[in-house]
Amino acid sequence: MTLEPPLGRPLGEADTPALWVDLDALDHNIATMAGRCAEAGVDWRPHVKASKAPDLARRLVAGGAVGITCAKVSEAEAMADGGIVDILIANEVVGPLKIARLVTLAGRASVCVAVDDERNIGEISAAAVAAGVRVDMLVDINVGANRCGVTPERALDLARMVIDLPGVGFRGLMGYEGHVMGMQPEDKEAESARAADILRRARDILAAEGIEPRVISGGGTGNYWIAASLGALTELQAGGGVLMDLSYRDGMKVPGHRQALFLDAQVVSTAVPGRAIADAGWKATGMHTGLPAVVSHAGVRVLRLNAEHTILELTEGAPALEPGERITLVPHYSDSTVLLHRQMYAVRGGVIEEVWPIAAAGALQ
Amino acid sequence: MTLEPPLGRPLGEADTPALWVDLDALDHNIATMAGRCAEAGVDWRPHVKASKAPDLARRLVAGGAVGITCAKVSEAEAMADGGIVDILIANEVVGPLKIARLVTLAGRASVCVAVDDERNIGEISAAAVAAGVRVDMLVDINVGANRCGVTPERALDLARMVIDLPGVGFRGLMGYEGHVMGMQPEDKEAESARAADILRRARDILAAEGIEPRVISGGGTGNYWIAASLGALTELQAGGGVLMDLSYRDGMKVPGHRQALFLDAQVVSTAVPGRAIADAGWKATGMHTGLPAVVSHAGVRVLRLNAEHTILELTEGAPALEPGERITLVPHYSDSTVLLHRQMYAVRGGVIEEVWPIAAAGALQ
Numbered sequence: 001m002t003l004e005p006p007l008g009r010p011l012g013e014a015d016t017p018a019l020w021v022d023l024d025a026l027d028h029n030i031a032t033m034a035g036r037c038a039e040a041g042v043d044w045r046p047h048v049k050a051s052k053a054p055d056l057a058r059r060l061v062a063g064g065a066v067g068i069t070c071a072k073v074s075e076a077e078a079m080a081d082g083g084i085v086d087i088l089i090a091n092e093v094v095g096p097l098k099i100a101r102l103v104t105l106a107g108r109a110s111v112c113v114a115v116d117d118e119r120n121i122g123e124i125s126a127a128a129v130a131a132g133v134r135v136d137m138l139v140d141i142n143v144g145a146n147r148c149g150v151t152p153e154r155a156l157d158l159a160r161m162v163i164d165l166p167g168v169g170f171r172g173l174m175g176y177e178g179h180v181m182g183m184q185p186e187d188k189e190a191e192s193a194r195a196a197d198i199l200r201r202a203r204d205i206l207a208a209e210g211i212e213p214r215v216i217s218g219g220g221t222g223n224y225w226i227a228a229s230l231g232a233l234t235e236l237q238a239g240g241g242v243l244m245d246l247s248y249r250d251g252m253k254v255p256g257h258r259q260a261l262f263l264d265a266q267v268v269s270t271a272v273p274g275r276a277i278a279d280a281g282w283k284a285t286g287m288h289t290g291l292p293a294v295v296s297h298a299g300v301r302v303l304r305l306n307a308e309h310t311i312l313e314l315t316e317g318a319p320a321l322e323p324g325e326r327i328t329l330v331p332h333y334s335d336s337t338v339l340l341h342r343q344m345y346a347v348r349g350g351v352i353e354e355v356w357p358i359a360a361a362g363a364l365q
Numbered sequence: 366m367t368l369e370p371p372l373g374r375p376l377g378e379a380d381t382p383a384l385w386v387d388l389d390a391l392d393h394n395i396a397t398m399a400g401r402c403a404e405a406g407v408d409w410r411p412h413v414k415a416s417k418a419p420d421l422a423r424r425l426v427a428g429g430a431v432g433i434t435c436a437k438v439s440e441a442e443a444m445a446d447g448g449i450v451d452i453l454i455a456n457e458v459v460g461p462l463k464i465a466r467l468v469t470l471a472g473r474a475s476v477c478v479a480v481d482d483e484r485n486i487g488e489i490s491a492a493a494v495a496a497g498v499r500v501d502m503l504v505d506i507n508v509g510a511n512r513c514g515v516t517p518e519r520a521l522d523l524a525r526m527v528i529d530l531p532g533v534g535f536r537g538l539m540g541y542e543g544h545v546m547g548m549q550p551e552d553k554e555a556e557s558a559r560a561a562d563i564l565r566r567a568r569d570i571l572a573a574e575g576i577e578p579r580v581i582s583g584g585g586t587g588n589y590w591i592a593a594s595l596g597a598l599t600e601l602q603a604g605g606g607v608l609m610d611l612s613y614r615d616g617m618k619v620p621g622h623r624q625a626l627f628l629d630a631q632v633v634s635t636a637v638p639g640r641a642i643a644d645a646g647w648k649a650t651g652m653h654t655g656l657p658a659v660v661s662h663a664g665v666r667v668l669r670l671n672a673e674h675t676i677l678e679l680t681e682g683a684p685a686l687e688p689g690e691r692i693t694l695v696p697h698y699s700d701s702t703v704l705l706h707r708q709m710y711a712v713r714g715g716v717i718e719e720v721w722p723i724a725a726a727g728a729l730q
Contacts, residue, residue, distance in 0.1 A: 015462040148634035269513035288653040
């Protein structure tokens with residue numbers, strides 16, 4: 001039994017757990033991120049791995065993004081299905097099954113991938129030639145995260161290979177500084193600068209051989225306002241901050257954004273004194289980074305999450321709660337929350353304007 | 366682009382991350398759990414909140430289960446769609462939207478819910494009468510988890526109300542001892558016995574008034590082999606243990622089960638010395654309880670998970686790994702892993718026999 005989405009109706013008529021976006025706050029955050037990129041003279045290609053909704057991605061493009069960044073081929077497919085035509089997959093795409101999907105995707109969207117391995121570059125080139133498509137590439141540089149990516153010295157060989165092979169195009173360099181996002185402000189500035197230095201060194205090594213990257217891509221929500229002005233990046237991947245969450249606010253100290261993502265839960269039991277139990281557990285909001293916060297009721301605190309239950313503690317000043325009462329939570333981490341849901345409500349002034357399918361939830365391949 | 370499921374082909378032809386079940390181990394675990402329940406003279410109604418696949422649920426029924434247990438109405442709907450006709454929703458079902466779905470479901474399956482609140486009982490009764498269906502009820506007893514459920518003394522009023530109202534039937538009592546699952550063995554035995562005492566007290570209070578519960582339901586994978594023989598429960602909810610995982614093995618010390626759930630990942634980068642990076646991160650296997658373990662390669666250890674990356678450390682004795690190499694992981698917690706996927710491969714002897722949709726993933730309402 002599927003219920004009709006209650007468009008034009010109060011959010012309170014949507015069943016819980018109900019994931020929702022405050023459109024005014026979302027628009028503010030999009031304008032903030034696009035504006036900071038424009039001021040710094042860099043392009044904005046926001047990552048959609050946290051939001052996963054093509055409707056939201058189209059809003060990013062309408063708000064000034066040059067395209068989007070995805071984590072996986074299947075995520076990019078869902079975005080192409082939703083009308084997005086310019087996609088960076090900011091990861092290595094490895095193996096014949098994924099490469100087959102990649103070149104199929106490249107037949108209906110402009111696609112760029114990260115590379116750090118010769119054999120992989122050769123396999124993508126061969127598949128692209130066979131499919132009659134072009135796949136652009138960013139040579140992935142390890143800027144300190146020690147995850148993927150080569151040294152600046154090794155980048156030259158890979159860039160030359162991409163330039164020489166058919167079916168693939170050398171777009172530039174990528175260096176994602178994932179390790180700096182959670183650092184304290186002083187360290188974050190210093191380490192962002194170090195990452196930028198590594199990318200500049202790679203750029204200089206290529207320049208000495210007459211190779212000019214059109215794009216140097218990096219930056220996350222945790223450091224984009226710093227990274228934008230360091231002079232190394234030409235394109236910023238930061239995207240999660242359009243939704244915001246407690247980890248961005250408290251852990252990463254992201255300035256000037258408003259909270260746009262919320263989760264409404266409903267009290268299901270008040271039988272145990274001093275507590276109320278609601279229906280959003282860690283299957284509705286990921287908790288490996290921390291617990292969500294109650295914003296709708298003073299004195300009501302999230303004590304812990306079970307799989308399907310919010311264990312709420314009623315501290316002094318808490319209102320009397322009954323089964324059926326709605327509670328609004330702010331997720332601790334948007335990236336570990338949205339993918340658990342199948343839709344989010346786009347809300348303005350308490351009224352549901354749209355229902356956005358989270359089409360890329362479960363897009364793991 | 367959807368690829369054909371490679372039925373009858375080696376698992377290695379399925380793209381990664383690939384969630385899969387070893388059918389021999391699954392059948393062993395089902396026989397073990399069903400056998401222990403039969404020996405103890407209790408019915409087995411396994412919870413499917415962790416497995417979420419109707420194909421697997423039907424296998425439980427074929428293996429001796431009297432029906433299944435679900436966490437949510439939407440999960441129960443997915444199971445009814447998959448041919449399951451006898452379902453306990455072991456939670457309170459609150460609010461007009463969910464109650465409307467509940468009584469619709471009760472028109473096509475035998476449905477029982479947990480209750481701990483008079484108004485809620487009245488609302489379900491009224492909706493069931495209006496829909497012309499019957500919803501059975503278990504009065505939920507707080508056996509120490511301090512989540513939902515009333516005291517044994519309060520149970521009498523609720524049972525009487527259920528008995529007196531139309532459209533609903535009093536099936537018995539429920540007491541889920543979630544708090545004991547992770548305890549050390551001595552504490553677990555003592556606290557399981559305490560929970561059983563509370564349920565017996567509730568049963569005795571009802572018996573003094575001539576009310577006989579047909580069912581007393583409880584028990585999880587973390588204590589079912591203890592709970593089965595304590596003489597209080599007539600029906601066990603333990604179900605997650607058919608898949609097994611590291612938390613059941615190491616944390617809950619579940620005896621005699623075999624590991625049945627696995628996650629295959631693929632190396633995507635070996636550019637950073639001493640490491641290999643694979644394509645299953647915490648979006649493919651939940652990590653709030655701990656990290657997965659590598660079982661396919663000696664000397665390869667999961668150092669941490671990023672959203673989409675397994676960060677593997679190559680210790681002494683590790684083989685040389687290249688992009689494309691497949692790695693088999695055991696999830697730390699099945700319950701936080703399966704829901705992230707859309708299908709699991711049912712594998713015997715390395716060959717894919719079936720592909721099971723995880724139909725209840727995202728069933729949060």
